[in-house]
Amino acid sequence: MVVETPREGRHDEIEAIVDAKDGGVKPVRDEADKYTVVGAAARETFANWLTPVEEHFVCHRNDIPDGDADAWTVSLTGRVEAELSIGEIEDRYPAVAVAHTMECAGNGRGQHDPETGSVQWGFEAAATAIWTGAPLESILRDHGVESAEGTWLTAVGGDPADGDDVFARSIPLEKAIDDCVLAYEMNGEELPREHGYPVRLIVPGWYGVNNVKWVEELRVADAMVVQGSLDRPGEHAYWQQEAYRIHPRETDPATNETIEAVDTWEQLEGGVDHPYTFDANVMSVIGTPDGESPATPKADGTVEIRGVAWAGDDAVDRVEVSADGGETWDDAELFGPDYAGAWRLFRYDWNAEPGRHSLVSRATDELERRQPATISAPDAWRKALENDEYPWNEGGYAANAYEPNGVAVEVGSAADSDGTE
Structure with a gap:
């Protein structure tokens, strides 16, 4: 079981991000004292279509890795076996730009009464940016992945945990091939470190947790990530099967290898016992x-x-x-x-x-x-x-x-x- 313990380094990260973003964001209360979280500082951010990087919210749990684009690689595992450098991702595949409204799945958590734990967001954890990168369709088809039916893509982040958990999130391969990209630019600039440099998964229209930062592995398999499904030590399934599930209090969601309904609202209406947070609600x-x-x-x-x-x-x-x-x-x-x-x-x-x-x-x-x-x-x-x-x-x-x-x-x-x- 993953335990939320305070992370002293997050305070320095938050101060540095607020300073770099020149007042466009402000810190958000975090009951776990664990997450690096800043949200839009002004309501006027939501009067414009494109969110400047300076006003885009930030949320992550672990320390920002010391990413070096020249040395960073993304491993393809599961049904495929390959390793791509950032240079190959940028030069070997077409560059596409996608508009994506990123919303933290916890947006509005601070509006619950009684409060739930962790980050007490109001409405400030949403933003729209233009993300440029390589389409996953091109990468996966280049490595022989043809069929998406009943298949899942698991993205693993390279951020170092202070426990034994691995940050891994699974999305249907059909969605990955449809419109997802491995992004290396944000609003026409090099991807900032706090937003996933050197490479981040962008899942248009889906909650931010699915948009894994600092991607180091993409796994194609028949099931969502479950404990033991990754070829590495640690706890694999927490961020998919326990956290970011919608359920009443004092409930332990059951592990699922696959589900039929991925629309979050459809799940809420009865499609899944304890819904997963995939695409954003209206x-x-x-x-x-x-x-x-x-x-x-x-x-x-x-x-x-x-x-x-x-x-x-x-x-x-x-x-x-x-x-x-x-x-x-x-x-x-x-x-x-x-x-x-x-x-x-x-x-x-x-x-x-x-x-x-x-x-x-x-x-x-x-x-x-x-x-x-x-x-x-x-x-x-x-x-x-x-x-x-x-x-x-x-x-x-x-x-x-x-x-x-x-x-x-x-x-x-x-x-x-x-x-x-």
């Missing part, structure tokens, strides 16, 4: 107004509400906004870039009356799944879905309730405007 966040200062209407009396919405592998179909805490709703307009696996911008011209208002947004995906209002009490479990609630779960994973992400805004008079639009 979600939205208002970026502006940010509530930090009074909002002044334009000459026509309106205030633009702008934000982002995403839905994992699925498309966002609709975003609604409310200026009265969810009592009444109006449709917002979706606009801007529209890429699979990345969030959409939304906006709404709000006829704002002077005074204090509670702004919230809720998104609906193409499968008619809509953000619930709140997070349930612990004992509700899956019955919560019937009551417009997201199930409280012991790990605090995959939460997407809209009320906790609302923003209180003070609206001034249009007469206070300087006349500009």
Whole structure:
């Protein structure tokens, strides 16, 4: 069993990251005192489509490895046997750029009542970047992998654990071949160390835990990672089979070698006993107004509400906004870039009356799944879905309730405007 013990070095890492990102991020409370975690410092991050590296959240458990691109290799194991240098990954295969909304599976954990352990995220652990790298399809087919049906790809990180666990995550090979890349650039720049340098797996639209940093092994096999499935010492299955599973309190999830339903929400609706966190649930966040200062209407009396919405592998179909805490709703307009696996911008011209208002947004995906209002009490479990609630779960994973992400805004008079639009 993996034990969460404090890691003194994380404090120095956090300070260095905050300093390097020039105030675009801020530390997040970590009850385990184990994780290196920083999140977007300003709500306005969520008013723009592309997240600058300086504002992109960071989350990892182990120390950042001393990666040297000239010496680093990625081993292909299981059904294939090969070793690739970073130079081969960059030069031998086509370079593709993918837009990906990365969201920590624990985003919203701090909104659970009672609190669950570990990192107490609000909504700040989500971001969209452009990741450039080699498509996994090209790499795997080059090494004879043709069929994806019933097959899994396990990525192993090269970050050194202070215990005996190995950070390994499995995704269906079908997803890996469809749109995943081994990335070596982020927003057109060399991959930063805290984001996985020299090479990281990018799984568009899926929770951040699946996007393994510092990749050193890719294993093609018939099953997800289970204990003993890797040719190395240590505990192999914790991060797949125990952590990042959605379940009620005091429950030990059963190990599965494979599952049929990988859509996280489908699993929540009964597809898997204790769901795995794979693709992201439908979600939205208002970026502006940010509530930090009074909002002044334009000459026509309106205030633009702008934000982002995403839905994992699925498309966002609709975003609604409310200026009265969810009592009444109006449709917002979706606009801007529209890429699979990345969030959409939304906006709404709000006829704002002077005074204090509670702004919230809720998104609906193409499968008619809509953000619930709140997070349930612990004992509700899956019955919560019937009551417009997201199930409280012991790990605090995959939460997407809209009320906790609302923003209180003070609206001034249009007469206070300087006349500009």
